Amino acid sequence: MPAPRRRALAVCAALAAVLGNTVPALAATAPALLHAPIVATSPHLVGPHGTPITQGTSTNWAGYAATGAKFTSVSASWVEPTGLCTNDDTWSSFWVGLDGDGSDSVEQTGSEVDCSGGSPQYYSWYEMYPAYPVMFTNEVRPGDHFAASVTETGAGSFTLKLADTTQGWSxxxxxxxxxxALASAEIIAEAPSDANGPLPLTDFQQVDFTGATANGRPIGGFSPENVTMAAHDGTVLASTSPLTDGNAFSVNWHHS
Structure with a gap:
């Protein structure tokens, strides 16, 4: 993984100017969110019976990230988890994307559950980082089934698809x-960032990803990195399970 990096992000007013009335009803003090490249420590190799498994730690990502090839497509499905809220404002997102691990852009689409004023807020979006995310106005509810893909179709052109098959929109x-760069493909649960770095992570309990593919193959075929999200003091925020059949895994919340 690359050394830690983070772009300076704009203020909330700038986000409002970009997104207009499509911004969900979050607190007036909500930061300008971005779903950013991985902020990571160096990976290490572990594994049973001498079989190496690449694992790494990030302050904003949990899930699987594949590198070491040119990636032109990524896809996965998941069920929107239920956010458990306290009085604290928290954020979490679930997405598929290309780039972001070893590059400064990310082409991605996914869903979100944030907590504002003690209530969960569910929505969906796409983002061509470093541009701001664009929110979809369609209804999202916990338990909704999502299917998503990002495909590079040549000459820097991308098609980002997101479908809520429960609500019937796409x-x-x-x-x-x-x-x-097309340097990575990933399926991720993220703590979104603002100008100061990753924000507190919403308690999403568990999110299950299935059908995780890169370049049309199970992502496990690329020896992807299993990424744990942890704070700078080592507190584990979210952990990632081993892959099942090379294309299914869970991310479990531990701490905000």
Whole structure:
């Protein structure tokens, strides 16, 4: 993994100017969110019976990230988890994407559960980082089944697809990002960031990803890195299970 890095992010007013009335009803003090590249420590190799498994720790990502090839597609499905809220404002997102591990762009789409004023807020989005996320206005509820994919179709053109098969809506977004590295493919649960770094992680309990593929193959075929989310003091925020059949895994919440 690369050395830790983080772009400076703009203030909340700038986000409002970009997203207009599509922003969900969050607290007035909500930060300008971005779903950012991985902020990570160096990985290490562990494994039973001498079989190496690459594992790493990040302050904002948990899940699987594949590197070491040119990646032009990634896909997965998941069920929107239920957010457990306290009086604290917290954030969490679930997505598939290309780039972000070893590059400064991320092409991604997914869903979210944030806590504002003690209540969970569910929504969905796509993002061509470092541009701001664009929120979809469709209804999202806990228990909704999502299917998502990001595909590079040539010359820096991308198609980002997100479908809520429970609610019966879908989006297919075409965007261009010249110079995208296509250096990684990932399926991730994330603590979104603001200008000061990763934000407190919503208690999403557990999110289950299935059908996780990269370049049309199970992501396990690329020896992806199993990423644990942990605070700088070592507190584990979210852990990632081993892969099942090379394409299914869970991420479990531990701490905000």
């Amino acid at each position: 989006h297919s977004i075409k965007r261009t990002l010249p110079g995208a």
